[in-house]
Amino acid sequence: MFLNCGQATPSDDAVRLVIWDGAIEYVFTLTIPDVSALLQERAESIPVGRQFGLLENKAYGRARLTNPCADGQRKGVAFWFPCFPGRVFSCSRIGLAGVARSVTRDAGDHWLEAVVSELLPDPVPAWMGVRA
Numbered sequence: 001m002f003l004n005c006g007q008a009t010p011s012d013d014a015v016r017l018v019i020w021d022g023a024i025e026y027v028f029t030l031t032i033p034d035v036s037a038l039l040q041e042r043a044e045s046i047p048v049g050r051q052f053g054l055l056e057n058k059a060y061g062r063a064r065l066t067n068p069c070a071d072g073q074r075k076g077v078a079f080w081f082p083c084f085p086g087r088v089f090s091c092s093r094i095g096l097a098g099v100a101r102s103v104t105r106d107a108g109d110h111w112l113e114a115v116v117s118e119l120l121p122d123p124v125p126a127w128m129g130v131r132a
Contacts, residue, residue, distance in 0.1 A: 006116035008091050010102040017048070017079070017116055019089060026083060027051040030063060035100045038063060038077065039093065048079060065093065078119070088119045 006019035015035055017028040027050070034046040050060035061081035065074040077096050079089040095114030102110040 002090065002117035003120050004115050005118045006089070008096060008099045008114040008116055009112065010099050010110075013103065014049075015096065015099050015103065017091075019084075019116060021084070026081070028061060028079075028081065029056065032100055032103055035096065038065065039097050039100070041065070041074075048081070050081070050083075066090070079116075089116055090119050091116050 005021070006017060009016050009018070011029060014029040014031050017030065019026045019028070029049045029051060030046065031049075034043070037043040038046045045062045045064035047059040048061035048063050049056045049058040061079060063077055063079045066076040066078050067074070075093055076090050077093055079091070081087075081089075091114055095111065098111030099114050102112070
C-alpha cells in the first residue's frame with residue numbers, strides 16, 4: 001500500500017526529492033548521471049544526497065529499481081534514508097525518468113513533478129497503533 005508523502009521535481013542538474021514527515025520537510029537529490037545509470041540498469045543502486053541548507057551529504061541514502069513484477073518489468077524506484085529507519089519510499093520509474101528528462105531538456109515532454117510515496121504494510125496499522 002502506498003501513502004503519498006512527497007514529490008520529485010527537476011533541479012538545476014539533478015532530480016530533487018522532497019519528503020514531508022509531519023511539519024518537517026526533508027530534501028534529497030539524485031544527480032542526472034546516476035539516475036540515467038539506474039534507469040538504464042547499468043547500476044544496481046545509486047547514491048542519494050541530502051540537502052542541509054546550503055550543504056549536501058552526497059551519499060546519504062540509496063535508490064534502486066524495485067524487484068521485477070510477474071512480467072519481469074521493474075516499474076518503480078525505491079529509496080532508503082538513515083533519517084527514516086525501517087521506512088521505504090517509492091516513485092514510479094516512468095515518473096522519475098520524466099522528471100530527469102525535464103532537467104536535461106532532451107525530450108519534448110517536460111514533467112514538473114512526480115509523486116513520492118511511502119510503502120506501508122498491508123493491512124495498514126490501526127490509527128494510534130504502531131506508527132502514530
